[in-house]
Amino acid sequence: MTESLVVLDRVVKRFGTFTAVREANLTIEQGEFIAIMGPSGCGKTTTLRMLAGLEEPSEGEIRIGGKRMNAVPPHERDTPMVWQSLALFPFLNARENVEFGLKMRGVDAPERKRRALEWLERLEIGQFAERNIETLSGGQKQRVALARSLITEPQLLLLDEPLSALDAHLVIRMQSVLTRLQRELGITFVYVTHSQSEAFAMADRVVIMAQGEIAQVGKPRDIYRAPANRFVAEFVGRNNILSGRIAGADAGFVQVETPVGTLTVQADGTPPAVGTEASFVVAADMVHIDRAPDGAANSVQASLISEEFVGSVVTLFLEADDGTEFKVQLQERALAALEPRTGDVFHLSWKAEDAHLLPGAAI
Amino acid sequence: MRGAAINWTLRVYLLLIFTFVFAPIIFSVIFSFNSDRFPTIPLGSFTTGWYAKIFADSEVWEAARNSLIVSLCTCVLATILGFCTAYSDYRYNFKFKGPYLALVLLPPTIPLIIMALAMLAWFSKIGVSGQLWSIIIAHSVLTAPFAMAIIRLRLNQIDPNLEPAAWNLGASEWRTMREVIVPFCKPAIISALFLTAAISFDEFAVAWFVSGLNKTIPVLVLEIVQGNIDPRVNAIGTFVFFISMTLVILAQLFFLARLNTKAAAHD
Helix, strand or coil: CCCCCEEEEEEEEEECCEEEEEEEEEEECCCCEEEEECCCCCCHHHHHHHHHCCCCCCEEEEEECCEECCCCCHHHCCCCEECCCCCCCCCCEHHHHHHHHHHHCCCCHHHHHHHHHHHHHHCCCHHHCCCEHHHCCHHHHHHHHHHHHHCCCCCEEEEECCCCCCCHHHHHHHHHHHHHHHHHHCCEEEEEECCHHHHHHHCCEEEEEECCEEEEEECHHHHHHCCCCHHHHHHHCCEEEEEEEEEEEECCEEEEEECCEEEEEECCCCCCCCCCEEEEEEEHHHCEEECCCCCCCEEEEEEEEEEEEECCEEEEEEECCCCCEEEEEEEHHHHHHHCCCCCCEEEEEECHHHEEEECCCCC | CHHHHHHHHHHHHHHHHHHHHHHHHHHHHHHCCECCCCCCCCCCCECCHHHHHHHHCHHHHHHHHHHHHHHHHHHHHHHHHHHHHHHHHHHCCCCCHHHHHHHHHCHHHCCHHHHHHHHHHHHHHCCCCCCHHHHHHHHHHHHHHHHHHHHHHHHHCCCCCHHHHHHHCCCCHHHHHHHHHHHHHHHHHHHHHHHHHHHHHHCCHHHHHHCCCCCCHHHHHHHHHHHCCCCHHHHHHHHHHHHHHHHHHHHHHHHHHHHHHHHHHHC
């Protein structure tokens, strides 16, 4: 069996007394689009810099293509990176910037030029080839930076928050450019971002990091539906988190006694013992909201506090009698039928299958 | 109304400053074409005789050659030294970096006479005084801090990711120096070359002390005026002035050109 393209084996990175990354284990397959996401200082950029060889792991091993890479200097790797600041060479024009990687590999000038123009054309900025970098717009510079890192046709492309400096409408366009390129080229992308929407929109798998640890790795949908712990549940947002005590268990479900009533929750694997503390999450868009009780098993009464519109999606914020907060997400059309006013009391309900127990102690 | 008054006052003030600075030089230029031996008004007749005289004087040619060699070698040496210190300051953090930088930037703050005496004492002790390259060494020490300052300013503007980006694209550290750092600093390097050349070309005190028999232009000028009043000095002075000004203006142009292209790009 061939090994995965990238393997992080118990990787630790310390800066003095500060541990930036602790015991990170991760495998990345050929052709995958991986997003590493987390709040600032979580170790995501350090992880990326270790892949590029700009930092050396303090412990553990990084293998790329089966080869141990710990001490391989950056210029002997084939792991081009798209930088947050873009880091384009200001004294070179667009084409010369794109040619840089080939020049370092000793490709002759006519061949370099031909391939650079090809890439600029492919990214739809062929007409700016001879332009000074300073005269290009943010989106155009972004494309030059992409072409520059892709021209050597690497197996692995590293991206460090490449879209964070762009306007919102450009971000969406660049996202589609990136996903299209990734599919067409079959290159592995490792994409570091603090933006959930970017990560979830593009990645095959998302790695969530917190305080130097990998908190969860999974498909965007799985992370959203079944967060591995409280940190992920809170970080991903859009989740209702409820805590209580296990009151009973039967056939893949447990009853949890919470301040808002006893609720049934799906429990994969071995359920926790009766009497222990437990938390579970219900995604905000899985909660059904109505004025009258619909007779479902998991039902809670709460009054409306506020609403928030993002595009055609509305998030309602409600509060139960004991102060427990609930978030409910629904389409704007559904909202019109509901005619909610602040202070109105609603019945919230969800299927037991849509509630997920958070394993172990929350970090 | 008051604004206009202040405006005019400032303009007159500026004019006075320029007059004060440039009048002696302008007079020197005028008297270099004056046939009278003594610089008095009214002027005598127009003449290029003094120029003819200095062109015919082998001593002047010798001094000019010395000055040229010294300033050329100095500007190259000082700029290399300045570049290295600027880069080491930009790139690395190390113990005693503060004292290191203070030491590097010290020479221009030492009174020239003291510097010159110290150089002479030291050079004669190690047996290298009185040579042309004694002046070159002394001038390099003296002017390197200026080169360092100019190049360090330029390095302040670099994106700290620029070097790692080059490594990331397959350039070794040396290659990155050649392909990224030097091209990035090019305007500052050229500017430093011109400026250090200009300083070296004009410098008198140190050159006088350590030159021995190898006179540079400023040293020759002093020797001429020590003997008697000789309008040849005005002719030489005019030459020196135009060469220095050309060098300094070129230095400014290279440094400012970079800033202007940046400003234009942001419009």
